[in-house]
Amino acid sequence: MLQQVTRGIKITVRTSFQGTFYKNYKMHFAFGYKITIENNSKDSVQLTSRHWKIKDSLHRTEHVDGEGVIGKKPVLKPGDFYTYTSGCLLGSSFGCMSGTYTMVNFTTARHFAVAIPQFKLSAPFALN
Numbered sequence: 001m002l003q004q005v006t007r008g009i010k011i012t013v014r015t016s017f018q019g020t021f022y023k024n025y026k027m028h029f030a031f032g033y034k035i036t037i038e039n040n041s042k043d044s045v046q047l048t049s050r051h052w053k054i055k056d057s058l059h060r061t062e063h064v065d066g067e068g069v070i071g072k073k074p075v076l077k078p079g080d081f082y083t084y085t086s087g088c089l090l091g092s093s094f095g096c097m098s099g100t101y102t103m104v105n106f107t108t109a110r111h112f113a114v115a116i117p118q119f120k121l122s123a124p125f126a127l128n
Contacts, residue, residue, distance in 0.1 A: 001013065001014050002117045002119050003117070004115055004116070004117040005040070006112075006113070006114040006115045007041060007112055007114065008039065008040045008041025008042070009037065009038070009039060009040070009041065009045065009076075009101075009103065009114045010036075010037075010038040010040055011035060011036070011037055011038075011101075011114065011115070011116050011117065012035065012036040012038070013033060013034070013035050013116070013117060013119045014033065014034045015031060015032065015033045015034075015119055015120070015121055016031065016032045016033070016034075017029075017030075017031055017032075017121075017122070017123045017124060018030035018031060018032050018087060020123070026091070027091075028089045028090070028091065029089065029090045029091070029092065029093050029121075029123055030087060030088075030089055031087055031088055031089075031090065031121040032085060032086070032087040033085070033086060033087065033088075033097070033119065033121075034083065034084070034085045035069075035083065035084060035085075035086075035116070036081055036082070036083045037074070037076065037081060037082045037083075037101070037114075038076075038080075038081040039076035039077065039078055039079065039080050039081070040078075040079075041078060041105075042078055043078065043105050043106060043107040043108070044075060044076065044077045044078065044105075044106040044107070045075070045076050045103045045104065045105050045106065046073055046074065046075045046076070046103060046104050046106065047068060047069060047073055047074050047076075047082075047101050047102070047103050048067065048068065048073055048102050048103065048104055048111070049065065049066065049067050049068065049101070049102040050064075050065070050066055050068070050069055050099060050100070050101050050102070051063070051064070051065050051099050051100050051102075052064040052065075052088075052097055052098075052099040052116075053097065053098050053099055054088055054090075054095065054096075054097050055095050055096050055097075056090040056091050056092040056094070056095035057092040057093070057094050057095055058091055058092045060091060069084050069086070069101075070084050070086055072084075075106075088121070090121060093122065093123040093125070094120065094121060094122035094123065095120075095121050095122075096118050096119060096120050096121060097116075097118070097119055097121065098115075098116055098117065098118035098119070099116040100113045100114060100115055100116060101113070101114045101116065102114075
């Protein structure tokens, strides 16, 4: 479990290996991650967008941008938290992800970035 706090917003990440499968004559490695976003600030905030940097051990990097998370733009009052589960596919048995959430502070109406700590994705059989 990894945690990071940016401007009172705590991000907690847990990962899991989901398995492998072949598609179009290529092996894919599926990983899941569970993220909890906790508002420890004094202001209400809303998550508006996300940016992911996904790397595999074959030196391939993918950037993913989108609105909200899993189709939602959660509003978090002070003390609230929001948890969601998602996943990604890699072309190798290990890699990593990192990124940012863009949030808006309802008190100041300003947007700010919240860091998502870099987390490792690894298939159990790939580790010594």
